[in-house]
Amino acid sequence: MLKLKPSNLNQIQKTLNIQLAKYAKVSSIDEKERLAKPRSQIKGVELLRNPSLYKGMAFTIDERQLLGIHGLLPPAVLSQEVQCLRIMENFRREKDDLDRYISLINLQYRNEKLFYKVLKDNLELLMPIVYTPTVGLACQKYGIAFRRSKGLFITIHDKGHIYDVLCNWPETTVKAIVVTDGQRILGLGDLGCYGMGIPVGKLSLYTALAGIYPTHCLPIMLDVGTNNKELLDDPLYIGLRQERVGGKVYEEFMDEFMDAVVARFGYNCLIQFEDFASHNAHKFLEKYRNKYCMFNDDIQGTAAVALAGVLTSLRVSGIDLQDNRILFVGAGQAACGIAELVALAISRKANISIDEACERIYMFDVDGLLVENRPEGQLDGPKNKFVKTNFTPTRDLLNAVEQVKPTVLIGATGVGGIFTESVLKKMGELNHRPIIFALSNPTNKAECTAEQAFRNTDGRCLFSSGSPFNPVEYNGKTYIPGQGNNSYIFPGVALATTVFQSKHIDEEVFLIAAESLSEQVSEEDLSTGRIYPPMKQIQDVSVKIATEVSKYYYSVGMASLYPKPECLETHIRNQLYDTTYQSYVPSTWSWPEEHLKPKNCDQSSFYEND
Numbered sequence: 272m273l274k275l276k277p278s279n280l281n282q283i284q285k286t287l288n289i290q291l292a293k294y295a296k297v298s299s300i301d302e303k304e305r306l307a308k309p310r311s312q313i314k315g316v317e318l319l320r321n322p323s324l325y326k327g328m329a330f331t332i333d334e335r336q337l338l339g340i341h342g343l344l345p346p347a348v349l350s351q352e353v354q355c356l357r358i359m360e361n362f363r364r365e366k367d368d369l370d371r372y373i374s375l376i377n378l379q380y381r382n383e384k385l386f387y388k389v390l391k392d393n394l395e396l397l398m399p400i401v402y403t404p405t406v407g408l409a410c411q412k413y414g415i416a417f418r419r420s421k422g423l424f425i426t427i428h429d430k431g432h433i434y435d436v437l438c439n440w441p442e443t444t445v446k447a448i449v450v451t452d453g454q455r456i457l458g459l460g461d462l463g464c465y466g467m468g469i470p471v472g473k474l475s476l477y478t479a480l481a482g483i484y485p486t487h488c489l490p491i492m493l494d495v496g497t498n499n500k501e502l503l504d505d506p507l508y509i510g511l512r513q514e515r516v517g518g519k520v521y522e523e524f525m526d527e528f529m530d531a532v533v534a535r536f537g538y539n540c541l542i543q544f545e546d547f548a549s550h551n552a553h554k555f556l557e558k559y560r561n562k563y564c565m566f567n568d569d570i571q572g573t574a575a576v577a578l579a580g581v582l583t584s585l586r587v588s589g590i591d592l593q594d595n596r597i598l599f600v601g602a603g604q605a606a607c608g609i610a611e612l613v614a615l616a617i618s619r620k621a622n623i624s625i626d627e628a629c630e631r632i633y634m635f636d637v638d639g640l641l642v643e644n645r646p647e648g649q650l651d652g653p654k655n656k657f658v659k660t661n662f663t664p665t666r667d668l669l670n671a672v673e674q675v676k677p678t679v680l681i682g683a684t685g686v687g688g689i690f691t692e693s694v695l696k697k698m699g700e701l702n703h704r705p706i707i708f709a710l711s712n713p714t715n716k717a718e719c720t721a722e723q724a725f726r727n728t729d730g731r732c733l734f735s736s737g738s739p740f741n742p743v744e745y746n747g748k749t750y751i752p753g754q755g756n757n758s759y760i761f762p763g764v765a766l767a768t769t770v771f772q773s774k775h776i777d778e779e780v781f782l783i784a785a786e787s788l789s790e791q792v793s794e795e796d797l798s799t800g801r802i803y804p805p806m807k808q809i810q811d812v813s814v815k816i817a818t819e820v821s822k823y824y825y826s827v828g829m830a831s832l833y834p835k836p837e838c839l840e841t842h843i844r845n846q847l848y849d850t851t852y853q854s855y856v857p858s859t860w861s862w863p864e865e866h867l868k869p870k871n872c873d874q875s876s877f878y879e880n881d
């Protein structure tokens with residue numbers, strides 16, 4: 272019997288390694304292709320139930336035979352383009368937006384590539400369905416809209432076992448999580464477990480607007496109960512039927528969740544906080560921002576999109592940033608987040624302190640203008656730095672506008688119509704080009720409509736809203752309202768963070784994102800009244816934001832991807848999710864025979880007689 276000499280074993284191994292390394296170089300399958308292949312060779316009916324692999328009638332006859340699904344589909348083979356036509360035809364036939372939402376979400380559950388192809392190709396039409404405003408309606412009606420579970424539901428009763436629940440998620444590579452506890456869903460209040468529509472919707476935009484792989488994204492609902500009585504009585508309610516757990520138990524639950532994510536998916540896993548109640552949003556941001564890779568979209572993402580809108584509008588109004596008076600209506604997480612970032616931008620631009628910058632910023636909350644001597648407790652929290660002296664207390668917004676004489680009016684209250692005709696007219700009287708943002712979502716919570724803003728300011732205002740409005744015809748001119756929504760920011764920030772594996776996201780990132788977004792608004796856009804780039808350019812916008820943010824990550828040593836790619840933008844573009852179907856039939860190359868045998872050695876010398 273022949274036995275290998277141990278010394279020669281090493282040599283064979285070495286030679287083989289070199290050959291295999293060469294081979295691997297030639298045939299290296301990149302991330303995109305690897306993910307597109309049927310994982311673990313999923314076949315048969317299981318393949319038809321896997322949304323990341325499913326292609327519907329686009330499976331070729333060869334694929335159907337090879338994968339054991341021949342006969343399980345109608346005989347015709349359709350291209351993805353024809354499938355898209357069918358989806359859009361059905362979309363038009365649906366009777367209302369909720370039905371359109373349900374059928375699109377069903378498509379996402381069934382065939383991810385087709386869903387994202389259709390969404391990307393029809394962004395202006397479909398964004399208002401998968402995102403605000405319809406996603407708000409869908410959350411309110413989630414018991415009816417619910418078809419199939421998507422994402423993870425972790426309840427307060429899982430406390431002590433959160434890591435185990437995370438281990439039930441089938442994907443091992445999760446790069447981004449959007450998490451909510453459902454307490455402040457858009458401007459709709461506490462929707463408990465029905466709020467899951469928001470993480471699902473936000474992550475759909477991670478893929479559609481920034482090309483982040485859907486398999487890398489995980490929506491999570493932290494169900495700690497709900498204080499919404501209607502939901503507790505709703506027979507279709509999908510969550511825990513109990514009041515919200517708060518206090519120490521809730522905080523311990525959150526701490527355990529953050530640590531469990533790191534243990535399961537690593538320090539680089541990005542955690543986007545979404546639609547928590549204001550006090551919790553601020554508290555968790557302060558507590559976790561330096562310890563985990565996280566950000567709060569309602570505070571920081573919103574801040575960046577609003578600052579970008581202000582910077583762009585100032586190109587038209589011609590007033591330097593530091594010379595503006597900015598009045599916020601609402602002093603919650605969105606308003607305070609924007610105010611703080613604007614203050615940072617002013618202090619940098621004018622070379623003044625943050626306190627001096629805050630002097631240019633005014634706030635009006637449910638109890639009126641933020642002035643000194645309010646009853647105890649009313650001025651606590653981040654709004655405290657914007658309290659003014661020398662102003663008369665008022666609960667009347669028009670009076671507040673008359674006193675402050677703002678050049679910029681920003682609403683983030685969740686109170687529809689609070690910018691009345693007289694408030695808007697006053698803004699028009701005070702300013703040649705008033706800047707008016709009605710940021711509250713969904714549409715019926717907007718502080719005013721686009722039409723009200725343009726009409727009451729003789730078409731002179733620079734307007735944006737959180738939810739989309741149609742173009743407005745006024746005095747023979749068409750005005751295109753901007754959509755001041757954090758969806759212009761979070762996809763690009765998440766793209767840079769996941770591709771270059773930053774372990775933290777600091778405030779500078781949102782300043783950079785805001786500047787980058789503003790710079791991408793062309794003079795042509797401005798001439799039509801747009802203060803944000805058109806929605807159809809948004810994937811490109813996200814890549815450019817990601818490029819600027821990644822330059823910053825490398826400049827301060829926050830990136831973990833080394834060696835640093837030569838061109839950051841090209842590297843980002845190479846990572847993007849591709850919605851075209853991949854072929855599942857093996858390509859025709861064969862393993863080259865000569866790579867299997869060790870070269871330049873006499874094989875007989877490897878053996879010795881037993």
Ligand SMILES: NC(=O)C1=CN([C@@H]2O[C@H](COP(=O)(O)OP(=O)(O)OC[C@H]3O[C@@H](n4cnc5c(N)ncnc54)[C@H](OP(=O)(O)O)[C@@H]3O)[C@@H](O)[C@H]2O)C=CC1
Pocket residue numbers: 455456457458459548549568569570573576600601602603604605606635636637638639683684685686689710711712713716736737738755756757758
């Ligand atoms: N466009 C976008 O990208 C985003 C939009 N939003 C929208 O902004 C809105 C607010 O969200 P958020 O900041 O998180 O909510 P919060 O609950 O944190 O803040 C709401 C604020 O509005 C104030 N308010 C309520 N009623 C009135 C009133 N009648 N007059 C004046 N102020 C009032 C509240 O006052 P008090 O503090 O005294 O209670 C509070 O300061 C929501 O509709 C949300 O959808 C949020 C994030 C992003």
Ligand SMILES: CC(=O)C(=O)O
Pocket residue numbers: 403456457458546568569711712737756757
């Ligand atoms: C857009 C968004 O994040 C919100 O309205 O809460």
Ligand SMILES: [Mg+2]
Pocket residue numbers: 457545546568569
């Ligand atoms: Mg939100």
